[in-house]
Amino acid sequence: MTTSSLATLRRAVDRLLEAILALLLSAMTLAVLWQVASRYLLGDPSSVTEELARFLLIWLGLLGAAYAFGQKAHVALPGLLRVMERRAGSRTAVLSRRLAHWLPVLAVAAFSLGVLLVGGARLVSLVLDLEQRSAALGMPLGWVYLVLPLAGLLILLYCLCDAVEPRPGAHARRHLDPHSDAEIGDRSA
Amino acid sequence: MSWGPAAVLVGTFALLLGLGVPVAFALGLAAAAGLVVSIDAGPALTTLAQQSATGLDSFALLAIPLFVLSGQLMNRGGVARRLVDLGKAVAGTMPGGLAWVNVVACTLFGAISGSAVAATAAIGGFMTPQMTREGYDREYAAAVNLTSSTTGLLIPPSNILIVYALASGGASVAALFLAGYLPGLLLAAAIGATAAWIASRRRYPRASAHRARELGRRLVAALPSLGLIVLVMGGIVAGVFTATEAAGVAVLYALILTLVVHRELRLREVPRVLVEAATTTGVVMLLIAASMALSWVLAYERIPQAAAEALLGLGGGKLVVLLLINLVLLVVGAVLDMTPAVLIFTPIFLPVAVELGLDPVHFGIVMVLNLCIGLCTPPVGTVLFVGLGVAGASLGRTLRFLLPLYVAMVIALAVVTLVPELSLWLPRRFGFL
Numbered sequence: 001m002t003t004s005s006l007a008t009l010r011r012a013v014d015r016l017l018e019a020i021l022a023l024l025l026s027a028m029t030l031a032v033l034w035q036v037a038s039r040y041l042l043g044d045p046s047s048v049t050e051e052l053a054r055f056l057l058i059w060l061g062l063l064g065a066a067y068a069f070g071q072k073a074h075v076a077l078p079g080l081l082r083v084m085e086r087r088a089g090s091r092t093a094v095l096s097r098r099l100a101h102w103l104p105v106l107a108v109a110a111f112s113l114g115v116l117l118v119g120g121a122r123l124v125s126l127v128l129d130l131e132q133r134s135a136a137l138g139m140p141l142g143w144v145y146l147v148l149p150l151a152g153l154l155i156l157l158y159c160l161c162d163a164v165e166p167r168p169g170a171h172a173r174r175h176l177d178p179h180s181d182a183e184i185g186d187r188s189a
Numbered sequence: 190m191s192w193g194p195a196a197v198l199v200g201t202f203a204l205l206l207g208l209g210v211p212v213a214f215a216l217g218l219a220a221a222a223g224l225v226v227s228i229d230a231g232p233a234l235t236t237l238a239q240q241s242a243t244g245l246d247s248f249a250l251l252a253i254p255l256f257v258l259s260g261q262l263m264n265r266g267g268v269a270r271r272l273v274d275l276g277k278a279v280a281g282t283m284p285g286g287l288a289w290v291n292v293v294a295c296t297l298f299g300a301i302s303g304s305a306v307a308a309t310a311a312i313g314g315f316m317t318p319q320m321t322r323e324g325y326d327r328e329y330a331a332a333v334n335l336t337s338s339t340t341g342l343l344i345p346p347s348n349i350l351i352v353y354a355l356a357s358g359g360a361s362v363a364a365l366f367l368a369g370y371l372p373g374l375l376l377a378a379a380i381g382a383t384a385a386w387i388a389s390r391r392r393y394p395r396a397s398a399h400r401a402r403e404l405g406r407r408l409v410a411a412l413p414s415l416g417l418i419v420l421v422m423g424g425i426v427a428g429v430f431t432a433t434e435a436a437g438v439a440v441l442y443a444l445i446l447t448l449v450v451h452r453e454l455r456l457r458e459v460p461r462v463l464v465e466a467a468t469t470t471g472v473v474m475l476l477i478a479a480s481m482a483l484s485w486v487l488a489y490e491r492i493p494q495a496a497a498e499a500l501l502g503l504g505g506g507k508l509v510v511l512l513l514i515n516l517v518l519l520v521v522g523a524v525l526d527m528t529p530a531v532l533i534f535t536p537i538f539l540p541v542a543v544e545l546g547l548d549p550v551h552f553g554i555v556m557v558l559n560l561c562i563g564l565c566t567p568p569v570g571t572v573l574f575v576g577l578g579v580a581g582a583s584l585g586r587t588l589r590f591l592l593p594l595y596v597a598m599v600i601a602l603a604v605v606t607l608v609p610e611l612s613l614w615l616p617r618r619f620g621f622l
Contacts, residue, residue: 021467022460025254032251032437036430050248058245060254061478064471065213073468074211074475075526077569100209107210111217115241115482119234123242126235148238 010070010161013154017067024060028053051136059147062116066154069108070161076104105159112155120148194490198223198483212526213472216479217241220486227490237482244481245474247355248433249362253348253473255436258466259417260302262443265454265462268414269311272297275411278404285388286395287323291316291330292337292381296373299341301417303348305564305572308338313579325393328582332590333384335576336598339561340380342527343373343554346421346439351432352477352528353553356484356535360549362432363425364621368550368612372558372605376598383597387590413446426619473528480532493537500541507545511606514538515559522563526571530560547609550622554612558605562598565591 031053039045068074128142202219206212217237224233272294280289291312299308313334320330342349345366354362420442421435430438447454454462487493500510518538521530535556542552564572567584577584605611616622 018460018464021471022463025258025463025467025470028251029255029258029437029440032255032434033441036434036437053251054246054248057251057254057474058242060467060470061245061474062242062471064467065475065478066471067464068468068471068475069211071468073472074213075472075571076209076211077206103208104210107205107208107218108214111214111221114234115217115221115237119236119238120242122231122235123238145238145242148242 006161006164010158013157014067014070017063017070017154021060021064021067024056024063028056028060031056047136051134055134055137055139055144058144062147062151063154066151066158069155070158102163105162109156109159112152112159116152117149117156118152120145120152124149194223194226195487195492197226198486206524212529213475213479216476216483216529220479220483223483223486223490237486240482240485241478244478244485248431249351249354250474250477252346252351252362252433252436254466254470255433255440256303256346256348257469257473258463259436259439259443260304260307261462261466261469262440262447262454263301263414263417264307264311265447265458267451267453268301269294269298269315271407271411271414273312273315274407278407282395283385284395285385285393287316287320287325288329288333288384288388288393289381291320291333292340292377292384295334295337296340296344296377297411297415299338300344300346300373301341301414303341303346305338305342305561306575308341309335309572309576310579312338313576317580323394325388326391326590327580328587329384329387329391329393329590331576331580331582332587332594333380334580335572336565336591336594337377337380337384338572338576339564340373340377342557342561343369343376345369346418346432346436347557348473349527349531349557349560350553353531353535353557355477356532357539357549357553360553361616361621364550364616365553366422366425366432367616367619367621368554369557370615371611372554372601375604375611376558376561376601379597379601380594383593387593413450417442417446476526476528477532480529483529484533484536487533488536493540496537497541497544501544510541510545511547511555514541515555515602515606518556518559519562522560523566524569525563526569527557527560527564530563531556548613548622550616551609551612555602555606558598558602562595562602565598566595 031049034049035046035053038049065074124142124145127145128140132141133139134141134144198219201222202215205215205218210218221233221237224237227233228236273290275297276290276293277287280286280293283289294316295308295312298312299305302308302311313331316334317327317330321327341347347366347369350365350369351362354360354365417439421439424430424435424438425432444459448456448459500513503509503513505513518530518534521534525533535553538556539549539552543549564570565576567573573584577587613622
């Protein structure tokens with residue numbers, strides 16, 4: 001696959017994920033609001049919406065995590081290799097720049113492949129085999145956990161895009177400005 | 190238990206973090222490394238995947254994306270400007286006038302948005318030019334802005350207190366929310382008083398007095414924004430809805446306020462805000478999922494029990510152990526993000542604190558206040574770097590203003606640790622304890 005078609009694919013995945021995320025978050029908000037309304041209007045809190053909202057959160061959280069990885073939004077330290085890069089001579093600088101680009105991508109890919117894709121797929125097949133169903137909706141729990149391998153695949157795709165990108169990407173460029181590390185800083189705080 | 194898996198886990202995490210791997214992935218890989226030395230790779234990966242997913246399966250956690258969404262909706266509008274205007278009318282004439290304004294605005298904004306980073310960016314972007322124009326040092330403005338923005342993490346609604354409720358396995362979110370008020374205000378007062386002390390030593394100007402009518406007008410202008418807090422907390426305290434349901438109502442309120450009342454957001458901009466809120470949610474949820482998996486591995490290796498025995502075995506008594514826990518958390522907070530710090534260290538330290546007779550709600554407030562300090566210190570102070578970036582100040586020149594503010598925060602931490610009633614009086618008063 002050529003670089004440009006990979007970039008096209010990445011943009012398409014971005015747009016698709018954005019639409020899905022906006023829908024999931026809207027649905028979650030409505031489910032929680034219905035939870036309040038059903039208790040006061042019908043005098044009977046809906047256990048269906050409670051469970052639905054919880055499952056939506058798992059999907060929203062993990063798909064959001066995949067999208068956030070594509071947007072370089074996850075929290076990371078500048079890394080020791082970046083510091084070395086600024087201080088070292090030109091040959092070491094090239095080497096440490098390559099390592100600083102590759103090692104985090106490899107680590108993210110390892111987690112996505114091992115825990116999310118392989119671990120998640122094993123979990124899905126295990127739970128489907130046991131025919132476990134959710135309490136209120138009666139939905140097979142395998143469907144809920146399906147988001148694990150899906151998020152793993154998406155992050156792997158983003159890793160592939162980052163790896164073949166010919167020039168240093170947005171991630172590397174941001175590091176050139178000492179203040180900009182804060183941009184990708186903590187969103188949880 | 191053996192220390193082998195723990196060493197592998199901590200070593201892997203430190204190495205990956207140093208290499209610049211995003212924190213959530215470093216946590217997940219560290220958990221995997223710690224577990225595969227004990228059990229087979231296949232079951233280990235399945236278990237980690239399961240722990241990650243079930244770690245997110247909680248009705249309480251639903252409040253986080255909803256508060257993030259309502260906060261980001263509110264950030265769109267002129268909430269920052271209205272709060273700064275109100276702060277000026279309330280606190281502008283005190284010594285170090287604009288510094289107090291900054292503290293008041295940051296506290297209110299932090300409470301509404303639930304995000305210290307957002308408060309630093311929004312209020313700092315607004316206040317720094319005004320403060321430098323009136324003769325305040327840029328570095329002073331940055332230092333006051335970024336430290337005071339952490340108070341919003343204690344003053345409800347607060348996402349980190351929800352995270353703590355999850356980690357504590359049973360502390361009530363409503364009790365934690367009420368418990369955060371007085372410690373949060375104490376922290377704001379300590380920062381404000383220190384800022385004023387520096388201001389009077391450096392002879393910064395104070396603003397002229399506002400008339401009472403002006404104060405009233407500005408209060409009315411800020412009232413709809415502050416109404417979000419009243420609605421959320423009023424509803425929770427009155428038992429009308431749970432914290433999660435309150436967060437859903439907050440989204441509805443923020444939508445109506447920004448779309449209809451203030452008209453500062455257009456309907457077609459809403460999808461963009463949804464995607465931004467979902468992105469932030471993804472970042473937080475992956476941190477939570479990975480931290481829960483890592484926490485499970487620690488429990489499987491019986492690390493919390495070992496740590497508790499070691500701490501209690503020192504035989505130093507309650508104060509010594511609390512001092513030690515606080516010191517460890519100060520170090521942890523300096524190098525680790527707040528969410529994983531809370532999720533990983535609550536299962537380790539909370540049993541010890543309970544054993545020593547502390548209420549879990551009180552301990553949660555101590556922990557969050559402690560970790561607020563870490564947000565403002567290098568090397569991994571996310572609020573610190575956002576605050577410096579917004580003000581265009583360098584760390585080296587800002588540090589001399591930050592040091593007395595750190596001291597103020599540590600004093601507030603000591604007071605909150607030693608006086609449980611400061612945290613427990615309000616939740617008890619309203620029957621949540």
